Amino acid sequence: MAAQLPIPLYTTLADAFPTSDIALKHAARFNDLAQEFEHRFGHKPTYIARAPGRVNLIGEHIDYALFGVFPTAIEQDIIIACAPHEPSTRDPGHVNAHNVTPKYVPQSFTPMLRRRADSIAKQEKQEEEEQGNLYLESDWHLDIDKRELRWESYVKAGYYGVLNNYFSASSTSGVHPKPADILVTGNVPPGSGVSSSAAMVVASTLAFLAVNGKLEQQGNGLTKGKLVSMAVENEKRVGVNSGGMDQAASILGTANSALYISFYPSLAAELVTLPTTIPGTKEEEAVFVITNSLVVSDKVVGAKTRYNLRVVETLLAARLLAIHLSLPASFYESTVTPNRPTLREVVSAFILQYYSGATEPVPEKELENGLEMFLDMVEVLKGETVREAMGFPQPEDESEQGLKIEEIIKASGMDEATFREVYLSWVDVEATYFQLYKRTRHIITESLRVLEFRDLCLAASNAPSSGSNISTLEALGSLMNGSQESCSKLYECSCPELDQLTRICRESGALGSRLSGAGWGGCAVSLVPASEVTTFIQSVKERYPGYQGLSEEKLNEAIFATRPASGAFVYKLTE
Known part of the structure; x- marks a missing residue:
């Protein structure tokens, strides 16, 4: 089972990616990040943590109700270079956090142990609730203002999980978290529905685990499944009651396969091969195209009404x-x-x-x-x-x-x-x-669509490798269209731009098109035969009003084809 596997730790990127072409493309990014890290901090990074974004093929807003979902990791990711500082030069656990993107200002922070006396815990709980924040008990304190969206909040959220799982106040080991420098970059567009927030939290969690030597420590029980659980709890600290799909897809993702992820009675992930148009003919495989509505919607912003x-x-x-x-x-x-x-x-x-x-x-x-x-x-x-x-x-x-x-x-x-x-x-x-009726009707029918989607994919993978799968792909597309209709009318998590964009995608040749992610903006995902991807993308570029006047570079960021990608890992740099 994927959830029971250890977290991958690589010393060569050739082992981390499914093909040499993909590995070479990422190697250039990793090298640039390592050089920038050394330029900023005056020493080389020891690790680079990577966590991909995800696209949910079907199964929206049902993970927190503990129903199964059907996502896949994508190539776009968050990567974080990191290294410890000598304790003599920093307070225990102190962090210097930088971001390659200039608009994200460098931050420094130090976690503090706090007493867990009942009176103090009660006062902290009251303060959190007065601010409308989710209260999670902790041995540690880091300031995270849930009323304001800040990039370093996701870094701190990732740090919390490491502190509370491996540096408990009740520990008698006397071991403290190491001070660290980290440098963040990524190409997962924020607020677009492909889970940039989860990718940031997962990558941050991995970075602090790596810096503190927890990935290489024997017998600590640190599996992919445990990392998913940690990351879900971590993201709650920025004010979102996440269901776990985003983190599970980012961590458990496997190249060339989608994931059927179930959460009840416990986390489980099943690799499911997506059908090709003509079995055994890769050139005719079905491709998923991501189209960004350009309506930014972060889960934290407006969470109380959405x-x-x-x-x-x-x-x-x-x-x-x-x-x-x-x-x-x-x-x-x-x-x-x-x-x-x-x-x-x-x-x-x-x-x-x-x-x-x-x-x-x-x-x-x-x-x-x-x-x-x-x-x-x-x-x-x-x-x-x-x-x-x-x-x-x-x-x-x-x-x-x-x-x-x-x-x-x-x-x-x-x-x-x-x-x-x-x-x-x-x-x-x-x-x-x-709106209890409308929300529940969506969740039950959406859960049925996920199971039907899974059934169709499994049946196609077990069928003789001859003939055409086009009818299967059309059935998958029909389920995606039904999902969009339900998200728009029953769950009311779509928006006029997404409704328009998915309609344009279907009219441009998509077999199915639906919003992907929390909604109220962000991206749509469309199922398109590989042979039609180029004409499909060109048609959507020309027809969607939000794309008019964008540069070619911005257009390529807003609409792109993707296939199932590898999940999160840590790359250990060697001299």
């Missing part, structure tokens, strides 16, 4: 569905987060309750059948249905399907204080009406 709000809406929906199914108290106590079940956990409980002989973990085929049955249950989340069942008055606008928080609290079976502690104390959200 990304984080969607997370809370899905959790509230899971609570009401669990009550509708009359699930026992033991169910709530046994969920991943006690008393706060996810939709995936409710669906599993439904399958175990209504399917004779079903066992956990529920196999994908049984899950697929269960999801189709579960769709009928989703209807109980409509606002008018909940209000009628609870005896609430209907609003004047009868078309309003959402529920006010007061109505949800009364339907939740919890007292208000407990409800707010469980569902609202750890995240800042803002809404008049919570």
Whole structure:
């Protein structure tokens, strides 16, 4: 299983990339970064950590509900050169963080151990919540202002995971984190939906692990799966309740394969080969083309009315569905987060309750059948249905399907204080009406599309290598189109520019086109036969209004073809 593999540590880039051509292209970038590092800091780097961006082929906004997704790592990446300083010249753990991009000002910071007395922890928790921040207990303190988007916040977030996992205050070893210099660069466009933030956090985490000798330390249990878990927790420190898809794709990605990543009951990744137009003919393979809408959308900005709000809406929906199914108290106590079940956990409980002989973990085929049955249950989340069942008055606008928080609290079976502690104390959200029905219908249907996508790819890879796979590719494209429709109308995470861009992509020859990433801007991904990529790209360049007037260099950054790429690794420089 990919999650159980060790984190790759290479001493030659020829081993790190699938072909010599790709290795040579990256070698020039790595060499330039190493030289710039020496120019700035006066000594050579000892490691370069790399983490790629990702494109999600299908399965949007369902990872934090613990449903499986279907991403792939891409060639675009974040790379960080790093080296320790001698302790005599810096405070323990001090970091000088520079970025090659001039607009990102150099930063210096030092982590501080803090006492974990209950009174202090309570005060810190209160301060975090007053600022609308997610509170995560830690032995260490680093200032991260979640109200302001700063590049070094992602570096600090990566550092937190290393500090808390390997330099605990309760440790009696007396070992302190090493002071370090780091230099960051990358070509993952920020705010574009290809996960620049996760790539930055993963690369930063790897850099601090490498500097402190943790990658080469025997018996520390540091696997790719553990790195995924660390990176997910790390990114929460910048204010986003990430589900784990972005980090898993960046870390577990494998050249020439997509990933079916499942999160329940634990992280698992399955390599899935994408079908070619004509089996065995690489020239006719299906290519994914990334098109940037040029609408910048960072998950942190506006999170309380967008990304984080969607997370809370899905959790509230899971609570009401669990009550509708009359699930026992033991169910709530046994969920991943006690008393706060996810939709995936409710669906599993439904399958175990209504399917004779079903066992956990529920196999994908049984899950697929269960999801189709579960769709009928989703209807109980409509606002008018909940209000009628609870005896609430209907609003004047009868078309309003959402529920006010007061109505949800009364339907939740919890007292208000407990409800707010469980569902609202750890995240800042803002809404008049919570759209439980629409969000849940998207998640269930999107999860079904992911499983169908996986089934089609597996069937094609097991089929005889003769004939054409064009009907399979068209079916995959149709699922992508259905995903875009659902993201736009049910989850409301698209935007007018993305709706327009995906339509232009389909009209320009894409078999399917959908937003990829958190949405509200960013990129679309389109499935295009390799033989049509050149004409497809030219057509989109000419037709999408946002591309008019851009230089050729900017156009090439905004629209490009990609294939599944290698995942994160660390390159150790040798004299």
